[in-house]
Each structure stands twice: as C-alpha cells, then as structure tokens.
Amino acid sequence: MSHLEVNSVNIAHETIDRHVDAGHGSDLAIRFLSKNDTPDSPGEQYTYERLASETSAFARALTTLGVAPGERVFLLAGRVPRLYVAALGTVRARCVVCPLFSAFGPEPIAQRMALGDAAVLVTTSSLYRRKVAAIRDRVPVRHVILLDVDDPAAAPEGTLAWGDLIVDDGSIDPIPTTDPETPAILHFTSGTTGAPKGALHAHAAIAMHRATTQDVFALRRGDVYWCTADPGWVTGTSYGIVGPLSVGATLVVDEAEFDADRWYRILAGQHVDVWYTAPTAIRMLMHAGAAVAAGIDLSRVQRAFSVGEPLSAEAVRWGVEHLGVTFRDTWWQTETGAIMIANPAGEHVEPGSMGRPVCGIEATLLLADSEGELIRDPSGQVIEVTDPEQIGMIALRAGWPSMFREYLHNDARYRRCFADGWYLAGDLARRDANGRFWFVGRADDVIKTAGHLIGPFEVESVLNEHPDVTGSGVYGVPDPVAGELIHARIVLRRGVEPTEALLTDVMAHARRRLGAAVSPREIAVVDRLPITRSGKVMRRVLRARELGLPEGDLSTLEGPEPFTHTTKEVTA
C-alpha cells in the first residue's frame, strides 16, 4: 500500500528557519538603514535567529487575534524592520500577505483592501491618521496594528499597539505543515493599462525565487545584496525579501527615497556585492551625472541587474563607462512571480536585449495581429513565431512554481491569460537567432503607423539620448491616413528652457536616428510624466489626456500633480 504525505513548503521556513536549523542563525539577514542613518552606518541589524523569533511572535499574535490561515494581512508602511517582520510572520502563520505602497492615497488603499478582503492591516500611526481612519468604515478589516506604537494607551481607538500584542520572548515556534499550494502573497498589478488586479501566489513560488536568485544573480550565503524596490512592488517582495533570504545572503534595506549621492555611498559603504534596481532609477542616476559617483569606490559591486521597463543599450553602456558596472536586464511580471527571461551572471550581455529564458522556463513568441489578438492555424491552435525578424506575443509554458494562481474575484480574466497551455504575457518582443528576446512593447501600448508596428520604447530611448531630455513618453493618436501618428511628451533637464530651437533640435535628432516614418510627429514639453510607483511611464494616461478620454485608474501615479500641461509644442 502506498500513501502520499503532504510535502510541506513554507516561505518562512525556506527564508529563515532553514538557516537557523543549519547553524547559521547568527548570520546577518538584514541591515536596515533608517532615513537618518548615514549610508555607511551599520543600521539596525537582524540576524536570521532574530527574524525567526520575531516572526514567531507576529504569527502567535495573529492566532491570538483569531486570524485564520488563508486570511489576508495588508501592510502599509515605509521600509522599516517591522514591515519585514510582519510580511514573513504572516506567511509563517499561513495567512496571505499583501504589501501596499505607503505613498498610496486613501482611495487606492480602500479599493485594494476591499478587493482583497483584508482581515488585518499593519500600518503606522501617522499613515493611519492620514489615510485609513476616514475610510475605515468602508473596508472589511477587523484589526489594525500600529507598528510604531508600543504602549496600548497611545493607540487610537480601534487600533492595536504592536508592542502590546507582539511579544518576542526569543522563542522560535515550529512552522506548521504547509501544503505548497497554500496561498502566501497577494500583489496588485501595477496598472499601467487598466484597473488593478490582485494576483495571488502560493508558497511553492519559493522554489522559483530561490533558483533564479542563485542562477541569475549568482547570490550566495554571506553576500551583501541590495534591492532598491519597495515591497509594495512585486520586485521588492520576490527579490527584496524572499529570494535573497532563501540563499542566506545579507540584505541592505534603505528607508530613504532615491538620492543619487546616497545610493552610491550605500553601494560603497555597505559593501554591496549584488545590486537589483530599475531603469527609472538608472535614468535618474544618468541625469544626476557621473560626477556624483566620482571618488566613490564602487569596485566591490560585482553584479547589477535591472527590471520593470526596457533597459536601453545606452543605459548599459553608461553603466560600464561611468560606474564600471554592467547592468543586466531581467524580464518578468507580477503574474509570473519571479524572473522568467534574463541575462544571468557570467554570460555575455547584448546591450538592449532582455536575455534568454531562465532554467526550467519554456518561453516563446506567438503570432498575434496588430491588436494583440492571437492568430490561430486552421485547427484552432496558436502559432509560434520562428522568423527572427518577426514580432510576437511573449508566452510561457504554464505551470512553473511561481505562476499566479488566480486574479482575486476575477476568474474569467484569469482564464483569458491562457491559451493551449501557454500563459500570455501581453508583451510583444522579437527573438534573435541566438534565442535572445528583445522587448518591443506592451500589446496595448504599441503604435501602428503607416504599416509599421512600433514599440514606444524604441522612440523614447532615442529621445532620452538627447542631452537636454531627461524622460519621455510616446504613444499613438488616431489618424485617418496613417492609422496612428506618433506623439511624444518629453521632460527637459532642470533649468533648460523649452525654446522653439531646442524642440526643433530634439525633433531633428529623432529623425536622424529613427527615420521620418518612425519619429514623432509632435513633441511637447511637460513638467513631469505620469509614472507608476514602480517607475513605469503610463503612456495610456498621456494619450487619454491628449484625446480628452477618461484617464482610468490613476491610483498608482506618483505625487499629487503627476504632470502639467504642455508649455510648448512643435509639429512635424
């Protein structure tokens, strides 16, 4: 007679207790730098053992509160130690963690907590007062825990004090048997193209986080690692917490927002070996100028990686030339949970390419029409693109461990993501003869003009090369003759006046580099671009703004005034 045992996989075990059991409990897991810490400060230090006992205490508190496995714990706070304890304590208790950006306003918070059936919210007293108190009656949450409050007398009515509830007595509780399919992490997608969707991931995902952290980053126990992303973005959870801890590395977490000088000093002062960041940050470093890095020793940085948007060949070359660092691109999505396509450590980089599928992942391109709809053969099957020049939709053979298991409360939408056993990513790309993928655009962002299919990124990279342009967003507007015309919105370097001559020069630069058919017909200057909290340009918003259409979900926009009106325009 045979019988099956439940094989237990819990993210908290794989990231924390496994190391303690192996005798590495005193290794440093995380160094937290607060806003006031200097970049070379030792910060607040968490060993793996301390993480084990504090997450045990958090998990016990959830049980005391009557929060059952499977219920959802939302996090809304800056990058402080207790945010990380709550995240890992939640999955330890087999509850589902959902980190939100602390920069969100009350509306996106209420919307996500309602959609995600939040049982618990962990936040700070200031965020509670400013953003949650007023929406409290509209959200389902039963318990609000204030992580910066220790004295229950200081907690406002209807809230709980962390210090009163979560008692770390140094003990480490055994982790309950956890079926690998148990839901663990919920992330709302960045919403560059529509309303946010809640993508749910299982504990099994850890297998993929760990494998990619080893294979792509070549990160090992004891290495120092810095992921600049906030846990409110999937990158800041999968690779800001789970992946690097699973291999026993030491993480650096900085509470402060972007600052070029501070970033270089953290890389040097914390002795960072491996750095994971995003094109939006790399662009900001480029525009701050290489002089900021002068005199700061970055020689310890061995590997650097990028995700979130296309990494232009220019950015790769800039990194090599000015920082001595080769930024390696990785491609993935909230839905894929982990890196799917990458330029792994040690492999030759073709600047501008996203690289090749990681070990265990089968990726292909499927034939699609100009609307992004799949084209099928007479028997109704999807068709794989084989011609290296042809654009297709990125598709991944379904069933890898970190694949999202559902869109919360939207089963129909989930099913539409799959065809003939493939997960459809919604991104268009080319694949060269060496199997490298080259990003073209989101299917809903690409521009069809006079018979050409153009990814906005191609045009934006060229505009961004202009010495006075610090950022751009490119989109199509309907045209009876060409189908669509390419329009561009650009942001100028601080202090540069948007004169007619300058705009003509930018236009000429674009024409020279791209040719008349692919360069913008209209370029206008804006003060800032609408971008998501993870740094993606929201082209849909620029287009809607110009055409006077509804702008859709703006909840992920940065700042209260995402962009202002055109100050000057030139038309070709």
Ligand code: 6R9
């Ligand atoms: C991790 C993450 C996913 C979308 C994805 C694509 C864009 C991500 C990219 C990239 C070009 C890369 N994207 N990596 N585009 N090159 N290396 O970003 O998840 O926030 O869900 O966004 O981001 O369009 O489909 P998410």
